[in-house]
Structures are given as C-alpha cells and as structure tokens.
Amino acid sequence: MRIKNHPILDFEEKERVKFYWEGEELWGYEGEPIASALHAAGIKVLHESIKRSHPRGFFCAIGNCSSCLVIVDGVPNVRACTEKLRAGMRVEMQKGVGPALSSKE
C-alpha cells in the first residue's frame, strides 16, 4: 500500500518503528499518523460505533470527524488520523465509548 514511485512527490525515508495493534506487532514510520501506518498494513476498521457496533474507519483524515477513535496505551478517544506514531505504542480498536480512565491515571 506504500507508494514507492510518484511522478511529482518524493516521500522522505523516516525511521521505522515497531508498534502494536490489538496486541499484534506491526511496523510503521515514526511520526506518521497511526491511521496511515495501520492502513499501510491493511487495517481499515479502527472503531466500532456506540449504538450498533458498526465498524468505523477514518473518514476525513484531518481530525474533524472523530470516526477513527482508538485506544492508545489505555487512553480512549484518540484520533488515529492525527495522532503521531511512536515506537512501542499499543493501539487498540475502540468499541463504543471505550473504557473510563482509572483514577491512577
């Protein structure tokens, strides 16, 4: 899914980092949005809707619509389309409203 040759654009090589999706090890580029790393790995379903548990992916990709909410390192309601990927991140699909944060956090 990654574009290697483009007639107009050059994509600079960024550092590859390991992260986790639903516990599974994946690789992406440091600093790219989580959604783009997941999409490149063929993962499109990021969230399940609150009322009917319908699958949801990203829609706007610029942080407007909240269709792509995921859980990152235990924190719910993170927009996968704007949150930057970091090494070791643990990303999970958010089902409905997601878990409440515990008071320890």
Added chain:
Amino acid sequence: MTLLKTTELAIIGAGPAGICAALEAASYGVEVTLIDRGDMPGGQLVKQTHKFFGWHEKSAGTRGVVIARDLAQRARKDPNVQFMGSTEALGYYKDDGTLLLETPYGIEGVKPKRLLVATGASEKMLLFPGNDLPGVYGAGAVQTLMNVHGVRPGQSVLMIGSGNIGLIVSYQLAQAGVHVEALVEALPQIGGYAVHASKIRRLGIPILTKHSIKEAYGERCVEGAVIWEIDDRWQGIPGSERDLKVDVICLATGLSPLCEFLWQAGAEMTYIPALGGFVPVYDENMQTTLSGVYVAGDVASIEEASTAMAEGYLAGVAIAHSLGKISDVDFEAKRKGYLKELEQLRAGPTSKKIVEGLAVLRDETGKRVSV
C-alpha cells in the same frame, strides 16, 4: 489581575487564508500569534499536488505543495509572527475577550486584541446505505493519505462528484498507481473545469453523468458499490443498476464551512447554500458581528485557495488599520486592490453562484450591523 498572555492578533488556522492574513498584518508591525492544530503551517495546501490557476503572476501554474512550503517558510521567518503548532482553539469568550487554547503543554488562555477565524471547511457526507463502512472516505482524506503520507487508499476506487475536487483527486489517484473504476455525477453535466475532466478521460476513466450511488456493501469494510442512473427528479431508475467491485468509495460532494468555533463565540450566522451552508455574517472588511473578530477563507464561503489567500490579505490589512498601524489613505488603496483581486478571481462563470451568495450576505450584513 489575570496573567493571561496578550497578543495583538490571534489567528486560528494556518492554511492559505490564515498565513496570508498573518504575513499582511505583520508587514505593518502587528504582532501575530498564528495557531494551528497541525505541527506545520500550510493547511490543506500541503496535499494539493496540482498546479493552481490564476492567483498573481507569482503563483499561477505553481503546485499547491510548493505554495504551502513558500508561505510556511515566510511565516516562520517573519519576526512578527509567532507560530503555535499542535494547538487547538477550544473557545472564545467575547465578554472578556479570552481565547482558550489546548497546547501540547496544557490549557492556556490568551487575550488577543483582534481575532481572525480561518478554520476552513469539512467534507460533506452523502446519504446512502453503507455510507458508514470503512472504505468510504472524503476526497480530501484520500489526498492526505496518499499525497502527504504516501499510502494508497486501496486498489480500486469509485469517485462520487465531478467538481474540481473529484476530478483532481481521480487524477492524483491514477498518479499514485490506484485504479479508478468510475466517476459518477448526479447532474447532467460535469461540474469542474474541462481541462481537469479531459485529463481524466485521457486516462480512460469513465465519467458517468446522471448517475449516483445506490449503496455500498461489505462485511466489515467496503467490498463493492452499486451505482445507478437517476432521472430528472433525482430518483434512481430501477433496472439501471451496475455492480462495481471497488474497495474505496471517495466522496467529492462538496464542503461545509467549519464554523463551530464562530457559533460558540457568538457571532451571528446565516444560512446561504451558495456559500456552503451556515456562514458567519461579515462585512466587506471580513469583520463578523463580533467587534474585532474577523474571518477569511472557506469558513467565510467555500471557494478556491486563491480566493482564501486574497481574503486573508484583505482581513490582514483591515486588522492592521483597526489597530492604527496603517494610515486611512494607505489602507483605502490596499483595500481597493484586494477587493479588485477578489472580484477578478470571482469573474468566471463557475463563480456566479458565489457572487450571488455574497450579495445575499451583504444584505444580511446591512440589516444586522447598521445599528
């Protein structure tokens, strides 16, 4: 006593309108704080790989990505412009003039003497069964994914809408090596410029006018789409259905001004479909009904980036004048120049709707700020 930071001008949104306003105001010595939720100035120009028409001798024929880079560099170099990235504007409280921001370091309040809202637009949704399946994306989202992040949206795409965005993004998909199965348009004619449509046709992408999507289907994400012909009353014609095996459905069905912030701030709003829906009421100098709060770009009316830039310059000089940084005579000359440029940008047949919408808006403004 509050310890809130002050600034002469806070600008929300560092896209083409916001940056041009910042550069213009700063050139008269206005101290500007330019705020954006992204970490770089440039807004949605950063994903426009096509060449622009019109705007100045300088930028005509220049790709959006190049204009974005140039504007961003000028903003970052300008000693009067402070860029605050990764910061979201949460609200503006008109009674005491506080602007609340969420920065990477926490919540911060700022008291700007003037505020410019240049928040842009969001993509419109289209109603059809299956429109919530992953794989249904805004055309702008697909541009961001492939032109900014270098990832293809999928294998095969159905594009909906033949305005300039639908045409341009179809071409850009082909450039990125993605197959575009078809482009459907509900109207009897193509909405965008002929020059863009011809490029699509030369690539062999069929443009089906008087066609729409009936439904999208798939288990967990888009596996296909059914399109059909529509009659003069916008109803699907039974028996005309065609099944397309696509994994991406791209919506290029228009934009809405991203004006929630103005609603919250308490600016008067009005509904003008020709300008994109709900828009703020503003005068010829881009000032809203809230004194000292200005707008520019798509949040004021859905148009092209070139228009957004011209509106940015206009708002920038108007703000500088309101702060006493430029003489009445100089302001009037500058203002006339920008208004003329806007008029020229809106001279074409495709801008007819906008010109009519703006006339309605001027009426509204006359009624509301004549007090």
